[in-house]
Amino acid sequence: MRTTLTLTGVALLTGVACFGADHQRDTAKRSPAATVQPDAEPDTKVGAQDGIPETDSDSETEAEDTAPGTTEVFSEENTVGLPFTEEQLIDERAIRETDDSFVKAYEAGDAAGVAAHFTENAEYVDESGNVFQGRPAIAESLREYFAENPVRSLQLNIETIRFISPGVAVEDGHTTLTLPENPASVESDYTTLYVKTEGKWLAASVRDHAPRDRREHRAQLQQLAWLQGDWVDEGDDAIVTFSCEAVDNGNFLLRKFTILVAGQEAVSGTQRIGWDPLTGKLRAWIFDSEGSYGEGLWHRDGENWVLKCTGVLAGGQATSGTSIYASINDHTMTWQSVDHEIAGI
Helix, strand or coil: CCCEEECCHHHHHHCCCEEECCCCEEEEEEECCCECCCCCCCCCCECCCCCCCCECCCEEEEECCCCCCCCCCCCCECCCCCECCHHHHHHHHHHHHHHHHHHHHHHCCCHHHHHCCEEEEEEEECCCCCEEECHHHHHHHHHHHHHHCCCCEEEEEEEEEEEEECCEEEEEEEEEEEECCEEEEEEEEEEEEEEEECCEEEEEEEEEECCCCCCCHHHHHHHHHHHCEEEEEECCCEEEEEEEEEECCCCEEEEEEEEEECCEEEEEEEEEEEEECCCCEEEEEEEECCCCEEEEEEEEECCEEEEEEEEECCCCCEEEEEEEEEEEECCEEEEEEEEEEECCC
16 A cells, blocks of 8 residues: 655655655756646656646756856056056056966966966965976976866956056956866965066966955855756646745855645745855755754765755654755756655654
8 A cells, every 4th residue: 555645845855745655756847937746656757837848757847047147347447546557557458468368278278378477487376385486387287287177167356456666567366266076166366476578467476375264155055056946846636846046145045945735835935055164065954834944964976966854843753864866957857855754754
C-alpha cells in the first residue's frame, strides 16, 4: 500500500512537499510563473506554465534568466578632485588604454604579452606576499598560472590615477577574477606605479592586497545565481510555485514559495540564503505560514548542490533532511530528498 505524507513549507524547502514511500526525486522548470511538483511519480511529466514543453525526467523546474551586468565609472580628475591638465588628460587616457591592453592579454593567456606591460626590472607582489622581480620572472609565473587556469575572466576597476611627477603616475583600483570552476569571483585591491618609458606607460611596481574588510557575500552567492527567477512544478493533487531574487544589495537570495492543493493555498513561506563568514559556507533560513522554521547549510558535490537542514514544525516535531539540487539547463532543475525525518520517523 502506498502511503502519502504531506509536509509543511519547511519540509518542502528541505527538498520535499508531498512524497510517497516510493518517491524520492522531483523536477521543476523555470518560467514567468513557476510551480514545484510535490507528489509526482519519478516518471511523471512535470509541465511548466505559459506553453513551456513538458519534460520526461525525474523532476524539473523553470525560471527566467537574470544576469546582472557590471558597469565601470571613470572620473577625469585627480585624487584631490582637481581636473587633469591637458597633458595629464592625454597621459591618463594612455594609461587606461594600457590597462585595457593588459586585460585583453591576460584573458587571452598571453604571458609574454602581459609581461610586456611591465618595465624590465619591475616588481610584482601578489596578495599572499610573494615577490616576483623582473619581467622574466613575472612572465614565468604567469605561464604557470595560465597553464593551471586556461580559461579566466578579469575585470579591472580603476578608482584613481594621480600624477606624482612628470612621467610617473600611481593607479589604485580593484580587480575581479572569475574562473569557470569557481563561480565565486575573487576580488583584490591593487596599486600600480606607472613610469613613462620611451613614450609608453609601463608598470614599474604592482602590489595586490586583500580589500579592507573584504566581504564575500555577493560573490559567494553567485554560485546559486541559477536559482533566481520564477519556477513552477505541477502534480496531480498539488501545485507548488516559488520565486527567487537577490535582495539587500545582493547579499541574500530570497525564495518565496506557495503550495496549492485543490486550487486552495495550503501553505506559503520564505527561504533566505546568505553567506556565513563564520563557517565559510552558504546558509539557509526557512520560515512558513504555519509557524514552522528551519535552517541548513549548502555545499557543492560535483555537479550537484546539497542542502542539509534541520527544523521544527508548527506542532513542535523536530524535522531534518537532505536535498540534492542539480541545474540541468537555464530553465530546468531537479531535486532529490534523502534521509528525511519527522519526530524520528
